[in-house]
Amino acid sequence: MAEVPEVEIIARDLRQAVVGRRITEVEVLAPQAVRFPSPPEFVSALRGQRITSAHRRAKFILLSLEDGQTLAVHFMLWGSLSLRPVGSERPPESLVVLKLDADEELWLTDTLGYARMAVARAAELTARLKLEELGPEVLDADFTVDRLASRLSRRRSPLKTVLLSQRVIAGLGNRDADESLWKAGLDPRRLATSLTREELTRLHRAMREVLEEGLSLRGTQRDLFGVKGQARHRRNVFECTGAPCPSCATPISHSRVGGRNTHWCARCQPESGTPAGPTQGLLL
DNA sequence: CGCTACCTGGGT
DNA sequence: ACCCAGGTAGCG
Numbered sequence: 001m002a003e004v005p006e007v008e009i010i011a012r013d014l015r016q017a018v019v020g021r022r023i024t025e026v027e028v029l030a031p032q033a034v035r036f037p038s039p040p041e042f043v044s045a046l047r048g049q050r051i052t053s054a055h056r057r058a059k060f061i062l063l064s065l066e067d068g069q070t071l072a073v074h075f076m077l078w079g080s081l082s083l084r085p086v087g088s089e090r091p092p093e094s095l096v097v098l099k100l101d102a103d104e105e106l107w108l109t110d111t112l113g114y115a116r117m118a119v120a121r122a123a124e125l126t127a128r129l130k131l132e133e134l135g136p137e138v139l140d141a142d143f144t145v146d147r148l149a150s151r152l153s154r155r156r157s158p159l160k161t162v163l164l165s166q167r168v169i170a171g172l173g174n175r176d177a178d179e180s181l182w183k184a185g186l187d188p189r190r191l192a193t194s195l196t197r198e199e200l201t202r203l204h205r206a207m208r209e210v211l212e213e214g215l216s217l218r219g220t221q222r223d224l225f226g227v228k229g230q231a232r233h234r235r236n237v238f239e240c241t242g243a244p245c246p247s248c249a250t251p252i253s254h255s256r257v258g259g260r261n262t263h264w265c266a267r268c269q270p271e272s273g274t275p276a277g278p279t280q281g282l283l284l
Numbered sequence: 285c286g287c288t289a290c291c292t293g294g295g296t
Numbered sequence: 297a298c299c300c301a302g303g304t305a306g307c308g
Contacts, residue, residue, distance in 0.1 A: 001302055032290090059303075076290090076303050093292085113291045114303075130305095157285075166304085174302045220302085238302080259287065261301085 002075035003173030004138075005214030005231065006221050007059050010081050013224030014054035014063065017083055018106065022050045025099035033095035033108060035118040036128065045069060045119045046098065058134045058170035062125075070125050072118045073108065079115025082107045083224045130167075138171030138207050145197075145204045152192045152200070159195075160188035161258035163207075171211060175238040178263045180207045182237045187269045188262050237263040 026043040028034055034042045049065040056062070061073040061081075073081065079095075083106055086099065096108040096117055108115055118125065126132055135151055136143050151169050155162045162168050163177045172180060181188050183206035186199060195203065214220070219229035236246045241254035245265035253266050 003302055006302090074303080077301060078292090078303095111291085111293055112301080116304095155285090161286090164303090176302085178302095260303095 001078045006219035009219045011056040021100045027097040030095040058166040076114035078112045079110035135169040159192045162192035178238045179210045
């Protein structure tokens, strides 16, 4: 439920509503949600700190603290952050609660319980979370077709598998990878190294459009304030197995690629040859 | 590099 | 009663 558009929306909300505020209390309700340091050290590292900035890198949210440390948050599959007035009823899936200036609370919630937080000085955090090893951000202005081409040339695996690796390219999750490949008219099972220049151009454009659209609709989930995003009904292939392709009406195929659920249109995304591609189709 | 564990709620 | 999940670390 938490792909890059959803994470970016929360990061933007945090920049607006949480930066400049002070963490006055910390409650660790689920100790496994704190990656490092130990939960008691985590609490004392955060307590009293003012939050000075909020950024996203891949699917991490990074909150800078005034003493130079950084709080990292990762939602994994179903995690989220919510900002609510003190006294609001906390959902049972709350993992960590940060009280802000005595009047609001920031909740890390996750029904699956995989979401994680970590605190350390920037250099240590970068090393332990391997942030330097992450690939270029799809949404960055300097992410060019050339950059995509050189990143994809590094691994001989199925396109879908390579696109999901944040160490190759940072930006696509399972849903957005399937949607991007559909828009680009590319079979997810093709070797990542096999794309022509024209196909790379289509993929580059599709990836950026998919993420931008998700952002403009404010994601599929609730934002920091509990408002639902509108992107959830804008899927063309993801979890649409058997439904007609929006471009050509062929039933959408489904299988596992690299252990992940994968959905595509066998007609618009042929294994080889010169596809028409849904971008030249009737819809969207 | 590909597979599995991690965990709980909701869907089948 | 199963089964499965939009992510990732860690293992063989």
